[in-house]
Amino acid sequence: MQNQEDIVNPLNTDGGLQEVAVQDVSSGTLNWTNDTVKAPAVRELLSVLGAEYPVVQGVAGSGCVELEVVLDAGSPLVVSADSGRATVTAAEPSQIARGVGILLSRLCVDGEIVERTGFKTRGVMLDCSRSAVMKPSYVKQYITRLSLLGYNMVMLYTKDTYKLPGEEYFGYLRGAYSMDEIREIDAHASRLGVEVVACIQALGHLEPVLRWPAYADVRDTVSVLHTGAERTYELISKMLDFWSQALGSRRIHLGMDESYGLGRGRFMDANGYRPPTELFRNHLAKVRELCRLRKLRPIIWSDMCFRLSNSEMDYYAEPSASGSQVLEQIPEDVQLAYWDYYHQDEAFYIRRLKAHQAISSGTMMASGIWTWPQLWYNHRKTADTVAPCISACGKQGVEEILFTMWGDDGACCDWSSAWAGACYCAERLFNGNNEPGAALMESRFAAVCRGNYGDHLLASEMSVVNDDAGLQASAVLWDDPLLGIYWKERQAADGDFWPRALQRYRRISLGLEGRPAGSAGDLTHAALIAGLLGKKIELSCELHQAYRRRSPRLIESVMRMIPDIIDMYEELHLSFRRQWHDRCKTFGFEVIQGRLASLAARYRELRMRLGELLAGRINEIAELDETISTPKGPPSTHFESLSSAYVNSVTTL
Structure with a gap:
């Protein structure tokens, strides 16, 4: 990594603009x-x-x-x-x-x-697999703005969202990209000096494909390919052919992360038990050879290499004596990408980078611009994890860094709000990892991204990402008003949690009131979310109090609040719809639409149940009676785990 001590820029030591920075040479064209x-x-x-x-x-x-x-x-x-x-x-x-x-x-x-920057590759990964598949025009706009910030690589994460000849169920009803669309994106990026790299899946995370009976012969588990089936490698060959022909870059990210249960499904039924380390190593060798035949240079996520090296399948654990052999057998020409969007300790990153560099000299670092599972870009979590990560990379001489933007839980984030994160990370990459000042960020964001940076950061306060006492805006939005799974977990952990959350959303809603939408993140959309979440919390506070007291007056007051919340859900639905169809292909919106419709229906159900309680037709509302005294584990936050106690799985859409 190059020494960045000789950087000269219009910054004070605290990151603020110098007083002398007053003349504007770019006030015109x-x-x-x-x-x-x-x-x-x-x-x-x-x-x-x-x-x-x-x-x-x-x-x-x-x-x-x-x-x-x-x-x-x-x-x-x-x-x-x-x-x-x-x-x-x-x-x-x-x-x-x-x-x-x-x-x-x-x-x-x-x-x-x-x-100066020591990072020769500065990339952003766009998730185009979790329901939302960005239109080529939107991807090109993203690339243009990223180039003005100094990025020179974009990855497109596409599990199955590209069209393969002879595979009509691959990407079926998912908004899959055609080869012409990918070539259009690549041509635009090339004119800006930006490399486009495919980020696919060649082992796990293929549940959108493997759900179809047409792929029963390549299915090991619900999400992992059958490594003992010849047809598996015929399918992967078609994947590699597509990207080899669609993009100018000779690099390809094969994914292969989190391939849990490898060899434990239909493979074991047909072949008996084989160690997953053996299956992973053999599969990697076969896919690596398929890449070599096409002159493609493979990249994989590193977690399975390390998980398979210890009995706990823990990405961050030390390898066992026998497990070290797994790491030693990773081919030198397979680049490892170390993903870590969670840790806030520079020493931890250094330790893990050293472990990677011991087996792969050209390790790529993958940090995160936090868009998952968020309704708006989360700045605090991004800043807290990116800063120590970049610092560790500098000390370890890492030359390639990637900032992922995942779309877990239905891709419900306003993707354009994440330009604030891309802008922030770029400033750290080019300015010695110093915290950029507010004035600089406002100027940069306004000119490049056409938005108000301070307003974007205010909206990002809707979520406080913390495993123990965090507030997840999407969980508040998706929480069922009768079951109240998230409500009860947070309430049991901290009796003052919801009053604080209510004040937070009122403050954000007031701060965003009347702000122009802009052409970065849609601030009108953010204000609507904050207002709805505040109203929803207010209603739940009054609901539980009214029900405990069995007060007709308070129950009637709650009933009068419900129509307004239903109207706000419908308004939010229309806002989501406008945003989705402006930026993404139509497929996948049914996920968001179905969730919002179901929540409106559940509020109507709540109103009917309260009316029946007042009329004496029922004596209790069982969902409100059931509580927990001591929460165990992290809170439920994804839609599937909040919509019903029957289902408790993380969405893969």
Whole structure:
């Protein structure tokens, strides 16, 4: 990792903008000509940026800035400005794009900004498998904005959401990408100097495919491929052929993570027990050979390598004596990606990176921009985990870093709200992992992402991600009003939990009231969520009090509140619908739509039950009578575990 001590930028030591940073050389359009931009690749880049931003080919007029760009191998990113002229110098197109972003952000003064980063690959992974499959136009917009922040790689996580010839059930009713759509995305990214890498699944996590009878012959378990079936490798060959032909990159991420139960299903029925370490090693060897034949360089998530090295199947445990052989047998040309979005201790990351580097010299780090299972990007969790991760990577010389944006539990997050996280992470990558100041972030976010950064962070406070005492906004939204699974777990753990949560949502709702929607995250949508969650908590507080007292007056008051909540659920449904169809293919929205409709129905049921209680037709509401005294384990947060006590599984949609 390169030394970043010589970075010069308009930051104070506390990350805030210097007082001298007052002159704005980018208040007008950035104009460039063939004389000021020599490199064809950079001309192409600027032309793409000009479709959305004030970057125009032509002689600068009054109020415009004359832009010169120099592509210089080995140079750091240097942005200099003087009297209506600006120069961007960098070693690669993606850093040129970041330099343009600096000018658009109105951060440059008479002088220069110099940035260095030791990360040769700076990537973001977009989850296009959990219900939401982003439209190519939205992916391209994402890539454009990421390039202005300095990213140079995008992964598309696609379990089964791409079309394979002769496999009509692969991606069936899932909004699968055609090869032409992927090529369109790749061509756009290439013009911006961004590499697109496929991130697929070639062992586990294939439940959307394996649910169909057409794939019974390749099914080991509900989510894991049958490693003893010849047809399995015919299917994987088709996967590799698709991506080999669709993308210019010769890298491919094969997934192969969390392949629990490997060899314990139909494989064992047919072949008897074989150690999963043996099955994993053999499968990896076969798929690696299929990649070699297509000149593809494979990447896999590292967790199964480490899980299989200890009896607890624990990603973070030390390998046993016999388990060490599993790690030693990982081929050198298979790149490991170490995913960790949870830890907040730099020493922990260093320890795990050393374990990876002992068996794989080119380890890729995968941190996270927290979009799962969230309704809005979670900034606090992102910042708390990204900072120590980046610091550890710097000390261990890691050159490739990826920020994942997962869509667990139905992809209900406002994906555009995560631009705030992408912006934040980029600043840390290019500025010595220092905490960026608020003024810098506001300027950068407004210019590149067209939104208000402070408002996005306020909305992100809807969730407090903490295993012991956290508040999960999506769990509040999905919690059944009668069963109250999440309500009762939190109440039993902390009697003051819900009054605090109510005050939080009232504060957020008030702070977002009347804020323009913007073209980053939809703040109107966020305000609606916060308002609904506050009303829902308020109703539940009054409901339980009214029921305990059997007070007709209080029960009638609760009944009067219910129609407003049903109306708010319908308003939220329409907001989700608008957002979904603007950005994603239609498939998958039925998941969100069904959940919201079922919750509205459950509130109508609650109102009927309260009416029957008042009328004397029933003497109790059994769901409200049942409670728990001491919660065991982490709280239930996913829709399936909140909609009924009969089902308790994490969604894989």
